[in-house]
Amino acid sequence: MTAYKAAWVCPIDRAPVKNGIVEVDGGQIAAVSDQGSGIGNQQISDLGNVAILPGLINAHTHLELSWLRGRVPPANRFTDWVKTLVGIRRGTEQLITPDIVAPVRDAIRELRASGTVAVGDVSNSLAAVEPMKDAGLKGVVFHELLGFKERDGALIESTREQRAAAARHGIQITLAPHAPYSTSVELFRAIRRAVSSSDCPIMTVHLGESPEEVELLERGSGPWRGMLETIGAWRDDWEVPACGPVQYLERHGLLDSQTLVVHGVQLDDRSLERLQALGATLVTCPRSNRWVGVGYPPIERFYRSGVAVAVGTDSLASVDDLNVFAELKTMRYLAPSVPARSLLESATLVGAKALGLDRELGSLTRGKQPGLLAIALPDHVADVEEYLVSGITPAQVTWVN
Numbered sequence: 001m002t003a004y005k006a007a008w009v010c011p012i013d014r015a016p017v018k019n020g021i022v023e024v025d026g027g028q029i030a031a032v033s034d035q036g037s038g039i040g041n042q043q044i045s046d047l048g049n050v051a052i053l054p055g056l057i058n059a060h061t062h063l064e065l066s067w068l069r070g071r072v073p074p075a076n077r078f079t080d081w082v083k084t085l086v087g088i089r090r091g092t093e094q095l096i097t098p099d100i101v102a103p104v105r106d107a108i109r110e111l112r113a114s115g116t117v118a119v120g121d122v123s124n125s126l127a128a129v130e131p132m133k134d135a136g137l138k139g140v141v142f143h144e145l146l147g148f149k150e151r152d153g154a155l156i157e158s159t160r161e162q163r164a165a166a167a168r169h170g171i172q173i174t175l176a177p178h179a180p181y182s183t184s185v186e187l188f189r190a191i192r193r194a195v196s197s198s199d200c201p202i203m204t205v206h207l208g209e210s211p212e213e214v215e216l217l218e219r220g221s222g223p224w225r226g227m228l229e230t231i232g233a234w235r236d237d238w239e240v241p242a243c244g245p246v247q248y249l250e251r252h253g254l255l256d257s258q259t260l261v262v263h264g265v266q267l268d269d270r271s272l273e274r275l276q277a278l279g280a281t282l283v284t285c286p287r288s289n290r291w292v293g294v295g296y297p298p299i300e301r302f303y304r305s306g307v308a309v310a311v312g313t314d315s316l317a318s319v320d321d322l323n324v325f326a327e328l329k330t331m332r333y334l335a336p337s338v339p340a341r342s343l344l345e346s347a348t349l350v351g352a353k354a355l356g357l358d359r360e361l362g363s364l365t366r367g368k369q370p371g372l373l374a375i376a377l378p379d380h381v382a383d384v385e386e387y388l389v390s391g392i393t394p395a396q397v398t399w400v401n
């Protein structure tokens with residue numbers, strides 16, 4: 001049994017405890033209290049003026065894109081950003097070379113140093129799986145498939161070996177469709193079926209990110225259509241759904257409580273309410289949204305709708321770093337009315353639940369092994385939760401155990 005004392009303990013499953021003590025037994029949380037459960041003072045390690053909280057969950061990354069850091073500049077229109085990305089990345093999508101893997105390892109070191117314990121990582125090549133295992137980073141890897149012209153789920157079968165080879169590293173791997181503008185309904189449905197009958201029935205999808213996506217779904221026109229035609233991916237028999245992104249997926253039975261809907265920048269209140277009613281999780285990545293030209297997400301509306309909100313950074317192709325605390329700072333700036341505790345819960349427990357990792361991670365609850373973060377505090381912090389969403393830097397972060 002080891003016990004840690006700190007100026008503040010933020011268990012997430014309840015209010016912060018001033019002068020709190022966290023007891024850890026065999027790597028598991030045994031108790032959180034303001035005095036310790038009768039343990040002698042000599043056994044308590046006093047960490048001083050810090051806040052202890054569970055490791056953070058980054059619910060949306062693309063670690064394999066880490067080599068693109070600084071190479072894809074911010075854009076004013078999403079399709080322009082995508083064009084640059086696709087141009088630089090062409091021919092490398094399935095590569096697992098040192099040039100791609102070394103930046104993944106660096107990125108994992110950085111995200112650990114900024115307090116992240118687990119990720120929901122979207123991947124085409126599965127290049128991040130081995131580095132994740134080597135670094136002890138937890139999480140779920142979503143093997144992303146796409147193809148606007150796919151007329152069935154044949155792609156699932158033809159990529160099965162690739163997943164089987166990566167699965168030997170012991171990281172949970174499941175399938176994911178990319179987005180409605182890049183993935184046919186037939187492929188979407190086949191992925192949903194395959195995922196539902198697997199031992200990791202979680203699915204993630206990019207949804208409602210850009211106005212161009214909405215235009216394509218509502219009217220069948222706009223820059224996305226132009227781009228699909230240019231690259232030869234357009235389908236003449238594609239029926240314009242004439243509805244919004246959430247309605248489109250719901251119509252085809254593709255949304256449920258096991259779905260992580262990423263971005264949602266363009267979603268109206270009705271769509272957010274539907275996500276809430278279905279029990280889906282909305283993963284917000286505000287800094288990336290701004291970078292790729294779709295504008296900031298309506299964070300206050302997200303929370304007002306009651307939908308479960310998790311936090312992601314997206315990839316280093318659209319954000320400066322993978323620090324979830326920096327994402328929280330942006331969320332606080334965008335949504336002053338949302339309680340700091342709700343934001344912290346999004347970056348911990350909500351993400352853990354969405355990824356099926358909450359038996360172990362997400363809060364300092366008895367029996368869990370969430371990792372303990374000690375965040376250095378300045379003197380006289382009046383509201384510790386507010387401070388924790390004000391922009392914590394890696395220099396303030398220490399892993400206690």
Ligand SMILES: [Zn+2]
Nearest residue numbers: 062122206314
């Ligand atoms: Zn993404």
